[in-house]
Structure formats: structure tokens, C-alpha cells
Amino acid sequence: xxxxxxxxxxxxxxxxxxxxxxxxxxxxxxxxxxxxxxxxxxxxxxxxxxxxxxxxxxxxxxxxxxxxxxxxxxxxxxxxxxxxxxxxxxxxxxxxxxxxxxxxxxxxxxxxxxxxxxxxxxxxxxxxxxxxxxxxxxxxxxxxxxxxxxxxxxxxxxxxxxxxxxxxxxxxxxxxxxxxxxxxxxxxxxxxxxxxxxxxxxxxxxxxxxxxxxxxxxxxxxxxxxxxxxxxxxxxxxxxxxxxxxxxxxxxxxxxxxxxxxxxxxxxxxxxxxxxxxxxxxxxx
Ligand code: C2E
Ligand code: MG
Ligand code: MG
Ligand code: MG
Numbered sequence: 001x002x003x004x005x006x007x008x009x010x011x012x013x014x015x016x017x018x019x020x021x022x023x024x025x026x027x028x029x030x031x032x033x034x035x036x037x038x039x040x041x042x043x044x045x046x047x048x049x050x051x052x053x054x055x056x057x058x059x060x061x062x063x064x065x066x067x068x069x070x071x072x073x074x075x076x077x078x079x080x081x082x083x084x085x086x087x088x089x090x091x092x093x094x095x096x097x098x099x100x101x102x103x104x105x106x107x108x109x110x111x112x113x114x115x116x117x118x119x120x121x122x123x124x125x126x127x128x129x130x131x132x133x134x135x136x137x138x139x140x141x142x143x144x145x146x147x148x149x150x151x152x153x154x155x156x157x158x159x160x161x162x163x164x165x166x167x168x169x170x171x172x173x174x175x176x177x178x179x180x181x182x183x184x185x186x187x188x189x190x191x192x193x194x195x196x197x198x199x200x201x202x203x204x205x206x207x208x209x210x211x212x213x214x215x216x217x218x219x220x221x222x223x224x225x226x227x228x229x230x231x232x233x234x235x236x237x238x239x240x241x242x243x244x245x246x247x248x249x250x251x252x253x254x255x256x257x258x259x260x261x262x263x264x265x266x267x268x269x270x271x272x273x274x275x276x277x278x279x280x281x282x283x284x285x
Contacts, residue, residue, distance in 0.1 A: 043266060044115070045263060057148070059258060060117045087120040091117070091118070091120055091123065102140070112143075116176075117147070117148070118180065124159070124166065130170070144174025144175050148177065149176070164195065179195060201235075202238060204238050207245055221237075226253075235255050236254075236255065237254050238259060239260075240261050
């Protein structure tokens with residue numbers, strides 16, 4: 001006799017799979033046109049310096065403004081682009097948009113705020129990939145200390161030697177370099193001794209601890225921040241959603257907080273209003 005449950009779950013699974021494949025094909029067919037039509041939009045999420053209560057940085061996070069489907073979040077398309085390689089073009093586009101924005105702030109006499117961009121591990125397959133980033137930033141003549149490259153900890157395990165080489169090249173260009181999503185996966189503290197990044201971004205996993213573990217969770221966070229400080233790294237806490245957490249992080253001497261508690265990722269013009277309003281000298285004439 002046929003096991004009905006098994007049969008149904010099998011049909012259900014293949015339907016889901018079919019929908020996913022169709023969606024993936026749709027994305028692949030549309031992506032190049034979308035880039036040319038400027039449907040990819042850079043949003044910025046403020047990083048707050050919690051000692052001075054000022055916006056001391058921003059992270060560029062891409063969205064896809066699809067004319068039919070509306071605003072798509074990176075989780076819906078970046079995995080596809082990492083599979084088909086288009087992420088390389090998209091990251092360069094985001095980087096150029098960021099350089100263009102920094103150039104405009106400088107030209108308008110606005111005190112520019114440093115911006116970080118995410119770099120997919122797919123780039124690391126091409127040993128010369130940084131040349132393209134170098135060309136773009138030279139074209140816009142941006143002071144390199146305004147730019148920061150975020151590398152995700154997952155790349156660390158693929159090829160540590162090469163990663164260190166990449167970080168050194170990023171430093172040679174004068175950019176800062178951060179380790180993103182630290183603590184989300186298999187990060188080991190030991191790896192911090194080998195990876196010469198300037199900034200440690202604590203994943204929101206640190207802030208989602210169960211109530212019963214609150215004490216232990218705090219202890220871990222405090223000591224990771226302390227360790228980062230001793231290694232001369234700044235810390236950015238991601239995914240912070242309550243002022244209670246901010247107070248704790250201030251006491252733990254975390255430098256920056258990036259989270260919904262201050263702002264979601266917002267459009268460039270909303271970011272300018274958020275960061276520069278009431279900031280004397282922030283306006284252009
Ligand atoms: P990420 O680099 O770790 O970026 C932080 C993510 O956390 C963002 O999600 C942000 O919206 C979210 N977030 C920030 N604060 C909070 C909070 O308080 N609560 C919660 N629940 N979430 C918060 P987003 O924008 O959906 O981006 C997801 C991921 O997609 C990014 O994670 C990054 O890995 C990737 N991504 C985004 N833009 C780009 C890009 O231009 N290039 C590449 N290669 N990857 C990108
Ligand atoms: Mg990031
Ligand atoms: Mg992150
Ligand atoms: Mg992430």
C-alpha cells in the first residue's frame with residue numbers, strides 16, 4: 001500500500017523546488033537588464049557611535065526595485081547571483097554608487113561619513129579582482145579611509161592564506177577591512193590572531209540569546225569586545241534592537257551599533273536627513 005503522507009510530501013517538495021527553479025531562471029533572465037535600468041538601489045544603514053551618539057559610519061546594502069515585484073531584499077536574489085557569478089558585477093556597481101555618493105558629499109562640502117560595502121566570497125576566485133575596485137575609487141578620487149570592505153567569516157575557512165593576502169592588498173589601497181557576521185557560524189577566536197582586520201562586526205546571533213542564558217551571553221559579548229580592543233580592532237554590534245542592549249554595549253565599550261534600534265537600512269536621501277540634519281556645517285550652500 002502506498003504511504004500517502006510520503007507521496008504528498010514528495011509532490012509538495014518537487015512543487016517547491018519547481019517554483020524555486022522558475023524564480024531562479026526569472027532572476028537570471030532579468031538581472032542584466034535590471035542593472036542597466038538601474039533597478040538595483042543602494043540603501044544605507046547608519047552605524048552609531050554609542051559614546052558620542054553620532055552617526056560615524058554606514059553600511060551599503062543593496063535592494064532590487066523590480067517594476068513588477070516591488071522592492072526585493074538581498075536574501076531573495078543574492079544567493080542566485082552568487083551561484084551564477086553576477087554578484088561580481090553587482091558588488092562593483094554598489095561600490096561605484098558608494099564612491100559616487102562620497103564624491104558628491106565632498107563636492108558639496110558635507111563632512112563625509114565612511115561607508116562599508118560587502119564583498120562576496122565569489123570575488124576571491126579571481127586573484128586580480130581588487131584591480132577593478134582600485135580603478136573605480138581612483139576615478140572618483142575618494143580618500144581611501146572613507147571606504148571599508150566587509151568580508152564574511154565564511155571565507156576565512158576556504159583559504160586563509162589567500163584571505164590574508166587579500167586583506168593586505170585592501171590595506172595597501174588604504175581601505176579599512178572588517179570581518180562581518182562574526183559569531184554567526186564556526187568562527188574561532190583563534191582565527192583572529194591570523195586575520196588582520198580593523199573591525200569586528202558581531203553578528204546578531206550574539207544578541208538573540210535565550211533569557212535563561214542572558215548572563216552567560218553578556219559575559220561572552222563583553223569578553224569578545226575586550227579581546228577585539230586588545231587586538232586593536234573596532235567593534236560594531238549588528239542587529240541591535242533595544243535600548244537596553246545599547247546601554248549594555250556602551251558599558252562593554254563597544255564602539256558602534258548598527259541595528260533597527262537606531263535605523264533600518266534607508267534610502268540615500270533618508271540617510272542624509274538622518275545623519276546631516278541639525279549638523280552645522282553639514283549643509284551645502
Ligand atoms: P550583512 O552584511 O550582515 O548586513 C546586515 C543585515 O542585517 C542587513 O540585512 C540588515 O538589514 C540586517 N539588520 C540590521 N539591523 C538589524 C536589526 O536590528 N534586526 C534585524 N533583524 N536585522 C537587522 P539585508 O539588508 O537583508 O542584507 C542581508 C545580507 O545580504 C547582508 O548581510 C549581506 O551579506 C548581503 N548583502 C546585502 N547587500 C549586499 C551587496 O551589495 N553585496 C553583497 N555581496 N552582499 C550583500
Ligand atoms: Mg555586511
Ligand atoms: Mg553582518
Ligand atoms: Mg549577513
